[in-house]
Amino acid sequence: MDISNYVANFHFDEKYAAAFENADISTIDLLTLDISDLEKRTNRNKDELIQIVQQVFLLLRPKRKVASRISQSFLTTGDRILDQKLHGGIPVGQLTEICGESGSGKSQLCMQLCLMVQLPRAFGGLNKAAVFISTESGLETKRLFELAKYLPDRFPEAEESDVFIRNPGDRVYTILCPDLESQEHIIQYQLPILFERDSIGLVVLDSVAANYRAELRYNRSKSHYTDLNNIATRGNQLGKLASILRDLSRRHEAAVVIANQVSDRLTRDYGAIGLFSLDYQSQWFNGWDDLDPNPKIPSLGLVWTNNVNTRLALIKRTDNAAVKARRTLRVVYSPNAARIDVPVFIGSMGIFVPKEEKDALNPLL
Ligand SMILES: Nc1ncnc2c1ncn2[C@@H]1O[C@H](COP(=O)(O)OP(=O)(O)OP(=O)(O)O)[C@@H](O)[C@H]1O
Structure with a gap:
C-alpha cells in the first residue's frame, strides 16, 4: 500500500x-x-x-494553525519607506502581483527584488537565490548588473562589503517559457526540483497573462476571451498555477512575485447596469477606479484576482509630464497593508521613494 x-x-x-x-x-x-x-x-x-x-x-488531516503562531516574514523592496507602507515589504509564503501598463516598471521592480533576496537578512534580504521565469524577452542581465552597482547607495548605513554582490547573475536562475505548455511544465516539474536543489527565496513570473492570451484567443479591444468554452479551462489552469506557487512559497519560505499586464477600462453607465454589477464593484480590487485619469483592468479576471494575496499597481503619473520617471505604487489589496498610494521614481538605481516624498510621507525618518 x-x-x-x-x-x-x-x-x-x-x-x-x-x-x-x-x-x-x-x-x-x-x-x-x-x-x-x-x-x-x-x-x-x-x-x-x-x-x-x-x-x-x-x-x-492538515495540521491546524493558530493565527498568533503564524509568523509572517517579508523581503525588502530595497526602500525603507516602501517597506514601511507595505507593512514589512513583499510577503514571504504568499503570492504578490505587480500590475501596470507597458513601461510602468514591473520588470524593473522584479529585477530589483532578484537582488534584494540575495542580501543578508540583516538588510531585509533572505540570503537566497531567485528564479526569474520570463514569458517574453528574458532577464536583462545588463540592467541587473547596473542595479547591483547601486546597492551600497540604497543601504548607506551598511558596510559596502555587506551589500555588494559581485556577480548578481550567479544567484538568479533564468528560465524562458514562450508558450503555455512549457510554462506549465516548468512550474509543475522543474521549479520544485530547483527548490530541492538550491535555497530559493524568490520566484518571479514575468508576465503571467502573455501565454494565456496567446492560447485562449483574447480580444484585447473588448478585454475578454472570445471563446467562452475556454474560460472554465483557463480558470482551472490559473487555480492550479497559483496553488503550486503558493505551496512552494510556503514550504520553502520564498516570496512569489507575478507581473501582470493591464488593459483599458471603459467607464459604464452604472445607473443602467447597477451598483452591484461586477463592473462597478471591481473598481476596488482592480486597482483603478473611474476617477483615475487612465483607468485600467489587470488581465485574467476574477478567478486570478481571487488567487493573489497582494495586488500592487504601478501607475504612470500624468500630473507632471516633465518628470517621465515618476510612478505611483498603489497597494490595491493586501492581507498586511492598507490601501495606499506611494509616490515612487524609476532611475538608474531602480525603484525608490524620492527624498522629498520621503520627508512628506514620514517626517521622522
Ligand atoms: N537604466 C535605466 N535607468 C532609468 N530608468 C530605466 C532604466 N531602464 C528602464 N528604466 C525605466 O523603466 C521603464 C521600463 O520598465 P519595465 O521594463 O519594467 O516596464 P514593464 O512594466 O515591465 O513593461 P512591459 O509590460 O512592457 O514589460 C522605462 O520606461 C524607464 O522609465
Whole structure:
C-alpha cells in the first residue's frame, strides 16, 4: 500500500497490510470508498476497518494553525519607506502581483527584488537565490548588473562589503517559457526540483497573462476571451498555477512575485447596469477606479484576482509630464497593508521613494 508516500514510519498490522495489498487498495481508496465496499474487497471486520480509516484520517488531516503562531516574514523592496507602507515589504509564503501598463516598471521592480533576496537578512534580504521565469524577452542581465552597482547607495548605513554582490547573475536562475505548455511544465516539474536543489527565496513570473492570451484567443479591444468554452479551462489552469506557487512559497519560505499586464477600462453607465454589477464593484480590487485619469483592468479576471494575496499597481503619473520617471505604487489589496498610494521614481538605481516624498510621507525618518 502507498501510505508511505504520505507519511513516514506508519505501518499497518500485517494482516491488514496483506488484505489491502491483495485487494489493490490505495490510501485514497481507504479514505474515499464506502466502508461496505472496503469490507467486501478485503474480507475484514467492519468495526476494525472503521478504526483504521479513522486512524489514517487523523494522521493525514492538515495540521491546524493558530493565527498568533503564524509568523509572517517579508523581503525588502530595497526602500525603507516602501517597506514601511507595505507593512514589512513583499510577503514571504504568499503570492504578490505587480500590475501596470507597458513601461510602468514591473520588470524593473522584479529585477530589483532578484537582488534584494540575495542580501543578508540583516538588510531585509533572505540570503537566497531567485528564479526569474520570463514569458517574453528574458532577464536583462545588463540592467541587473547596473542595479547591483547601486546597492551600497540604497543601504548607506551598511558596510559596502555587506551589500555588494559581485556577480548578481550567479544567484538568479533564468528560465524562458514562450508558450503555455512549457510554462506549465516548468512550474509543475522543474521549479520544485530547483527548490530541492538550491535555497530559493524568490520566484518571479514575468508576465503571467502573455501565454494565456496567446492560447485562449483574447480580444484585447473588448478585454475578454472570445471563446467562452475556454474560460472554465483557463480558470482551472490559473487555480492550479497559483496553488503550486503558493505551496512552494510556503514550504520553502520564498516570496512569489507575478507581473501582470493591464488593459483599458471603459467607464459604464452604472445607473443602467447597477451598483452591484461586477463592473462597478471591481473598481476596488482592480486597482483603478473611474476617477483615475487612465483607468485600467489587470488581465485574467476574477478567478486570478481571487488567487493573489497582494495586488500592487504601478501607475504612470500624468500630473507632471516633465518628470517621465515618476510612478505611483498603489497597494490595491493586501492581507498586511492598507490601501495606499506611494509616490515612487524609476532611475538608474531602480525603484525608490524620492527624498522629498520621503520627508512628506514620514517626517521622522
Ligand atoms: N537604466 C535605466 N535607468 C532609468 N530608468 C530605466 C532604466 N531602464 C528602464 N528604466 C525605466 O523603466 C521603464 C521600463 O520598465 P519595465 O521594463 O519594467 O516596464 P514593464 O512594466 O515591465 O513593461 P512591459 O509590460 O512592457 O514589460 C522605462 O520606461 C524607464 O522609465
